[in-house]
Amino acid sequence: MATLIEANDIFFNPFEPKQQNRGIMLVEGVPFWMIKGFSRPQPSSGTIELPHINVLRKVKGKTTWGDVSLTLYDPIVPSGTQTMMEWFRLSHESVTGRDGYSDFYKKDITIQLLGPVGDIVEEWTLKGAFPTDLDFGSIDFGSEGALEIGVTLSIDFAILQF
Numbered sequence: 001m002a003t004l005i006e007a008n009d010i011f012f013n014p015f016e017p018k019q020q021n022r023g024i025m026l027v028e029g030v031p032f033w034m035i036k037g038f039s040r041p042q043p044s045s046g047t048i049e050l051p052h053i054n055v056l057r058k059v060k061g062k063t064t065w066g067d068v069s070l071t072l073y074d075p076i077v078p079s080g081t082q083t084m085m086e087w088f089r090l091s092h093e094s095v096t097g098r099d100g101y102s103d104f105y106k107k108d109i110t111i112q113l114l115g116p117v118g119d120i121v122e123e124w125t126l127k128g129a130f131p132t133d134l135d136f137g138s139i140d141f142g143s144e145g146a147l148e149i150g151v152t153l154s155i156d157f158a159i160l161q162f
Contacts, residue, residue: 016115016116018113018121018122019116022113022114022115022116023038023111023112023113023114024111024112024114025038025070025109025110025111025112026109026110026111026112027107027109027129028107029083029086029087029107030072030083030084030087031078034072034073034075034078034080034083035070035071035072035073036071036072036073036148037070037071038068038069038070038071038111039068039069039070040068040111040124041065041066041068041111041124041126041155041158042065042066043063043064043065043066043158044063044064044065044066045060045061045062045063045064046060046061046062046063046064047059047060047061048060048061065155065156065157065158067132067152067153067154067155068126068129068152068153068155069150069151069152069153070150070151070152070153071148071149071150071151072084072148072149072151073146073147073148073149074136074137074146074147074148074149080147080149081136081149084131084134084149084151085134087105087107087130087131088131088134090104090105091104091105091130091131102128102130105130106128106129106130106156107128107129107130108125108126108127108128108129109125109126109129109153109155110123110124110125110126111123111124111125111126122160122162123160123161123162124158124159124160124161125158125159125161126153126155126158127155127156127157127158127159128155128156128157129153129154129155129156130153130154131151131152131153131154132152132153132154133150133151133152134149134150134151134152135149135150135151136149137149137150
């Protein structure tokens with residue numbers, strides 16, 4: 001029996017990969033142009049082992065979402081350091097030792113990957129994001145370059161919209 005070839009298999013299919021330098025992260029209170037780079041969400045599912053007679057069966061366990069890393073430029077105005085510390089202080093105030101309510105410090109974040117003409121080709125919504133680690137960098141009098149801020153965001157979960 002002969003295999004029929006579809007018309008779509010014969011003609012050229014255009015291929016345009018998503019590019020690393022075409023992304024926008026939208027965080028309430030942080031100007032998007034201050035964001036230099038970020039990682040996409042990373043889900044991971046554990047396993048549960050179920051022993052049965054002489055075999056071991058596995059089923060899916062709990063799913064966790066890995067931290068999202070973020071790199072910011074640190075401009076003079078508005079200060080990137082001040083912006084991130086204000087968000088961090090919503091979860092912990094170092095002067096008083098007070099910890100905040102999650103309703104205040106957790107934010108929803110949108111990640112958009114753009115196509116070659118600026119159209120949105122992929123969109124993620126990160127739910128319940130908050131900074132767990134801030135790295136304000138170091139000062140080196142022997143070199144030149146802009147200061148950057150490293151941020152680690154913990155998230156509850158992520159939704160791939162499209």
